[in-house]
Amino acid sequence: MRIKPKSPREALQPEQAPAPPQRSRHVRNPLVILINLVITLAVFGLATVGGALYFGKKKFEEAGPLATDATVVISSGSGLSGITDRLAGQGVIDDSMIDEWIFNLGIRFYKNATNLKAGEYAFAPGVSMHQVMTDLVEGNAVTxxxxxxxxxxxxxxxxxxxxxxxxxxxxxxxxxxxxxxxxxxxxxxxxxxxxxxxxxxxxxxxxxAEVWERRTSDLPVNSPEELVILASIVEKETALADERPRVAGVFVNRLNKNMRLQSDPTILYGLYGGEAWLKDRSAIKQSELKAENKYNTYQIDGLPPGPIGNPGRAAMEAVANPSRTLDLFFVADGTGGHIFAETYEQHQANVRKWRKIERERRQQQQNQETQPATSN
Incomplete structure (x- = not known):
């Protein structure tokens, strides 16, 4: 087919652009539009939630506003909101609504809303919300x-x-x-x-119960209660741990020989009971020594009817396993300890030494009291 040539004028005219294609019927469908809208909103929502979670987690774990050490008492039965108010009031967490909301949400996110323990808690400056939660859950209270x-x-x-x-x-x-x-x-x-x-x-x-099971087999005590009685006497007689087994050995030897224990502390307990040592006391008076009481081991045979105090572990262990000696006597040596003796004659010599030490100390004290003060 022969094409008609264009005139010079027509050749100068621009060609008309082709018309845009018609939109697909599927694109114009309202259901497709709705799905696209939902997807767009979902993507935007996820991005928003993700950003909020990132911000909340960062805020939950970063250093808090506390500037100085603080002690907060969480009462028993306090709910999560009450605990949050108490922490905010003490400045451990910020008292803004956002921070309180983040703290509450963080506690719930970790499923610890019902695991927070009452107590007195000490928080260091800058403590994070996460560490606060950990302390409350683990019960790291001040002791x-x-x-x-x-x-x-x-x-x-x-x-x-x-x-x-x-x-x-x-x-x-x-x-x-x-x-x-x-x-x-x-x-x-x-x-x-x-x-x-x-x-x-x-x-x-x-x-x-443990000490009684470990006791030596030939003790002159017949029950755990008697062991406590003798241990309470040992406890009052010496404050030196390494002396307790030897002191216990003396009393065990005396009991085995049917000798009276002759322990001074039993006199005081028999006269004044548990209040005997609530006040400082000097040496036992002759009137106290001679006064009749059922605890006075200078007057009674064997053990007193009950303990004269609460013995510690070392004293009970000492009675359960006393030193194996022939000692029957002991007296103070002037240094805080005691001198032990097997015979009465040895004991009397030790007593004379102790009395000499006492006289010298009294004389020295009197000299210091009577010596005139010197002025600079």
């Missing part, structure tokens, strides 16, 4: 302690427990003499006074 010296009577122990500023509540059940184990006991704020005493009693029961 307090009460120390009971060996040999103290139950009256002395009760007096110390009652005066402790952190313990709470009243003492409803006073244990018997010798029923408590002298040690250092740690506890968190909120512990009751009765609870600490119950711990001491349980510890003594457990230890006494």
């Amino acid at each position: 307090h302690s009460v120390t009971i010296p060996e040999g103290w009577t139950t009256a002395q122990i009760i007096d110390r427990v009652r005066k402790h500023p952190v313990l709470v509540g009243e003492i409803t059940d006073v244990p018997g003499e010798g029923a408590l184990l002298p040690e250092t006991y740690t506890f968190a704020r909120g512990m009751t006074r009765q609870g600490v005493l119950d711990q001491m009693k349980a510890a003594q029961d457990k230890l006494l």
Whole structure:
């Protein structure tokens, strides 16, 4: 077919652009439009949630606003919101709504909303929300302690427990003499006074059973209770750990020979009970020595009717396994220890030495008191 040539004018005219193609019927479908919208919103939502999680996690783990050491008491029964308010009030976490929301959400994210423990907590400057959560979940509370010296009577122990500023509540059940184990006991704020005493009693029961099982076979004590009685006397007679087995050996030898124990501390307990050592006392008076009482081992045979204090582990171990000696006597040596003797004659010589030391000390003290003060 022959093509008609264009005129010069027509050749100068630009060719008309082709018309755009018609949109597919599928693109114009309302369902497709809705699906596209949903996908777009989902992608945007995921991006938003991801950003929020990243921000929240970063905030939850970064250093907090606390500037100085702080102690916060979380009461028993406090809910998550109450704990959050207490922490914010003490400056451990920021008191802004966003930070409190992040803390609550973080606790719930880790599924610890019901695992937070009451107690007294110490937080260091800059502590993070995550570390706060960890401390509350693990119960890393501040611990307090009460120390009971060996040999103290139950009256002395009760007096110390009652005066402790952190313990709470009243003492409803006073244990018997010798029923408590002298040690250092740690506890968190909120512990009751009765609870600490119950711990001491349980510890003594457990230890006494163990010591009784390890005792030597030929002891002149017939029960764990008698072992505690003799151990309480040993405890009062010497404060030196390495002397306790030898002191126990003296009393065991005397019991085996049906000799009276003749222990001075038993006199005081028989006269004044558990309050005998609540006040400092000087040497025993002759009137006290001669006064009749059922604990006075200068007057009675064998063991007294009960302990004269609460012996510690070392004293009970010493009675259960005393030193194998022939010693029957001991007296102070002036240095805090004792001199031991097998015969009464040796003992009398040791007593004379001790009395000489006492006289010299009294004379020296009198000289210091009467010596006039010198001025510079």
